[in-house]
Amino acid sequence: MPQRSPLLKMRVKGMFACFSRPELKVERVSYAVPTPSAVCGIYSAVLWKPAIRWHVQRIHVCRPIQFVAFRRNEVNSVASAPAEETIRNGGPAPTFFADTDRAQRNTVALYDVEYVFESFFTMTEGAGESDNVTKFVDMFQRRLEKGQCFMTPYLGCREFSAEFSPAEEPIRPVKDDQDLGLMLWGISFTPSGNRAHFFRARLEKGTVHVPESPEEGGISP
Numbered sequence: 001m002p003q004r005s006p007l008l009k010m011r012v013k014g015m016f017a018c019f020s021r022p023e024l025k026v027e028r029v030s031y032a033v034p035t036p037s038a039v040c041g042i043y044s045a046v047l048w049k050p051a052i053r054w055h056v057q058r059i060h061v062c063r064p065i066q067f068v069a070f071r072r073n074e075v076n077s078v079a080s081a082p083a084e085e086t087i088r089n090g091g092p093a094p095t096f097f098a099d100t101d102r103a104q105r106n107t108v109a110l111y112d113v114e115y116v117f118e119s120f121f122t123m124t125e126g127a128g129e130s131d132n133v134t135k136f137v138d139m140f141q142r143r144l145e146k147g148q149c150f151m152t153p154y155l156g157c158r159e160f161s162a163e164f165s166p167a168e169e170p171i172r173p174v175k176d177d178q179d180l181g182l183m184l185w186g187i188s189f190t191p192s193g194n195r196a197h198f199f200r201a202r203l204e205k206g207t208v209h210v211p212e213s214p215e216e217g218g219i220s221p
Contacts, residue, residue: 012164027105060171144166
């Protein structure tokens with residue numbers, strides 16, 4: 001059984017957020033609340049180490065859920081690396097110019113958001129002899145209080161940067177109950193292929209309780 005930290009709370013807020021639904025490919029439409037994988041990304045932005053892996057337990061929604069629609073400039077394709085044969089034998093590399101590949105797409109995002117997350121981490125096989133739970137808990141709390149981070153955390157899209165701070169008590173989520181339907185839990189990356197895992201999300205008195213594993217109340221297509 002991997003070593004596990006106590007629950008570590010963090011308050012996060014921002015002007016915009018977009019946690020894109022994977023079933024809508026062309027234009028971005030956000031879930032009503034952050035996905036567990038996005039929350040893990042925010043924690044990793046504050047403290048990333050190969051010795052730990054983050055897990056989300058609860059998501060508290062502290063401001064009313066509001067959607068806003070606007071258009072953003074995006075590109076139709078992404079830059080690709082040269083083929084192995086080109087790298088080995090030389091030759092022209094593929095070119096990519098964003099200015100000639102740009103397109104305007106509609107985005108349905110969240111507006112004026114604030115959350116309190118409760119998460120914990122487990123030690124991984126990458127932990128060294130000097131690594132332990134207490135060390136990383138102290139490191140995370142110190143970074144959280146000083147506003148330090150490994151990289152700037154963002155709310156779904158990189159241009160929607162997030163403000164983060166310690167979560168002071170009491171936590172006051174919105175008084176809202178709603179069925180959020182199927183939500184992306186995370187993606188398993190394996191040599192045989194990638195697999196998406198979903199769970200049935202429900203907002204209960206402003207809080208989403210996240211299963212600890214895809215097997216615990218999760219759905220894998």
